[in-house]
Amino acid sequence: DTEVTQTPKHLVMGMTNKKSLKCEQHMGHRAMYWYKQKAKKPPELMFVYSYEKLSINESVPSRFSPECPNSSLLNLHLHALQPEDSALYLCASSRQNRGFGYTFGSGTRLTVV
């Protein structure tokens, strides 16, 4: 099993809604990541989890709240988002030695209305 599964694939939410993005991998990777990608731009790192512990937070607004319940799952809880938060949210995982690269999910296209 060499893939990262993200759900949902598409999400439309209002600015007062609470929603969650989910990510799952069964490759035994102990590092998992959330990236945000705006149209025609490269992905930008939001959060890194290493051995289920948050090891970096790239000054992401608190309306984004990550959670890593176990080594296979990664969630991103969304609350009170703004229209400018509309983007593709990519989850990735990797071995601790990043020389092996990252495996990405297919992403969740989020639209905030």
Next chain:
Amino acid sequence: AQKITQTQPGMFVQEKEAVTLDCTYDTSDPSYGLFWYKQPSSGEMIFLIYQGSYDQQNATEGRYSLNFQKARKSANLVISASQLGDSAMYFCARPEGNDMRFGAGTRLTVKP
């Protein structure tokens, strides 16, 4: 922070011909090599090929190969025998700390 540079915002290639996508980096840290990813319109970031910083030979993977010039800090992607399904965004990337730093990307369009 290291900088990954892709100078071609968009490229066109005729089907069945070869195309080269450029990528340079500015760090001297040999800890990691360089990755290339393909991102179709569906959004998934698909790993294509990897060049280790200590590799003596250019990496190859099917129709994908890298023209790695260590002294110039460049690792250009060569796609041979282009297919319509190769139309996508292509990103080169390199690990830095906990991050994977990406270039700005090149949009490749394959013409029939």
